[in-house]
Amino acid sequence: IAPDADWRDEVLDLARKRDAVILAHNYQLPEIQDIAHHTGDSLALSRIAAASDASTIVFCGVHFMAETAKILAPHKTVLIPDERAGCSLADSITAAQLREWKAxxxxxxxxxxxxxxxxxxxxTDICCTSSNAVDVVASIPADREVLFCPDQFLGAHVKRETGRENLHIWAGECHVHAGINGPELAERAAADPEADLFIHPECGCATSALYLAGEGTVPAEKVKILSTGDMVAQARATKAKSVLVATEVGMLHQLRKAAPGIDFRAVNDRASCRYMKMITxxxxxxxxxxGKDEVHVDLETATRAQGAVQRMIEIGQ
Ligand code: 13P
Ligand code: SF4
Structure with missing residues (x-):
């Protein structure tokens, strides 16, 4: 199906008839981002899902995001265009493994x-996203041990920012972000010394970027560790003419829309999430x-998860 004017009209018309709001994550295909009622990062979309008046939420993203919307709004119908859209990072810890770690x-x-x-x-006690992970951990009394899962690179970022020694980090990773590596970043930065570096904290190269700044290869003020939503805000604020972007390549679309005068380039242009791209x-x-695929979370699980997700959307407002 070509995403032409007929497609647009039919999508928007059906959304109206279903009383549906269409949400799209920043990694979605450009045509999906452009037709969505709201585009944003995980935290922004969760907040919109919780606050929306629509009786149906169509979540163009991956399965855990649609599940989070269902946990926040259990009485609403939550749809995902393809329920096979998983996440390698979410798969890196199971509930049984977390129970063992807690024990x-x-x-x-x-x-x-x-x-x-x-x-x-x-x-879980408190969920977080990349945009409020530091605030969430900082909200916990300093003498309490913290178990942070599942992303080791986001965990390392939080540990650096909070200086917290009693933070234990699970060794999970996202295959897309882990594949954006330090040597590649160093090479791109050396070729464009004036560029800002926008780096998602899930990236394997986040530590290398700070190392480059530490040894003076890149000016420290050019290295920005940001969630996808914060990248859009920073794109509007920066004076740089070019920006090297270390995250999933779908991000480039929102950045170019936000700041058309800036040359945004991917640090690794093969960093595409096949799960995100299942939403065609x-x-x-x-x-x-x-009305498919409908997302269900059993009531007992949803009730137990709700407090942790609710705290997530409240912290860092
Ligand atoms: P954010 O949009 O919260 O930065 O998350 C990125 C991500 O990897 C989602 O899968
Ligand atoms: Fe999961 Fe990584 Fe894809 Fe984000 S980019 S949905 S973390 S696999």
Whole structure:
């Protein structure tokens, strides 16, 4: 299906008839981002899902995001255009593994990244996203041990920012972000010394970027560790003429829209998430025509996960 004017009209018309709001993550295909009622990062979209008046939420993103919307709004119908859109990071810890880890650290506070299953959230005290992870951990009394899962690179970023020694980090990773490596970043930065570096904290290269800044290869003020939503805000604020972007390549679309005069380039242009890209124009149309795929979270799990997700959307407002 070509994302032409007919496609647009039908999608928007069906959304109206279903009383649906269409949400799209910043990594979605450009045509999906452009037709969505709201585009944003994980935290912004969760907040919109919780506050929306629409009776149906069509989540163009990956499964854990749609599940999070369902946990926040259990009485609403939540649809995802393709339920196979998973996440390698969410797969890197199971609820059973988290229970075992908790048993090794009795009394510790569990902070889980939103990139986790509903079952893992149900074992969690506070969820966070990349844009409020530091605030979430800083909100926990300093003498309490913290278990942070599942992303090791975001965990390392939080540990650096909070200076917290009693933070234990799970060794999970996202295959897309882990593949954006330090040597590649160093090479790109050396070729464009005037560029800002926008780096998602899930990236394997976040530590290398700070190292480059530390040794003076890149001016420290040019290195920005940002969530995808904060990248858009920073794109509007920066005076730089070019920006090297270390995250999933779908991000470039919102950045170019936000600041058309800036040359945004991917540090690794193969960094594409195949799960995010399962949400095609055809899948979105089928979703709206057939009311599929509907996302369900069993009531007991949703109830247990709700407090942790609610705290996530409240912290860092
Ligand atoms: P944010 O949009 O919260 O920065 O998350 C990035 C991500 O990897 C989502 O899968
Ligand atoms: Fe998951 Fe990585 Fe894809 Fe984000 S980019 S949805 S963290 S696999």
């Amino acid at each position: 090794e650290h009795p009394g510790a506070v569990v902070v889980s990244y939103v990139n986790t299953t509903a079952e893992v959230k149900a074992e 124009p055809a899948a979105l149309l089928r979703c709206l025509r057939e």
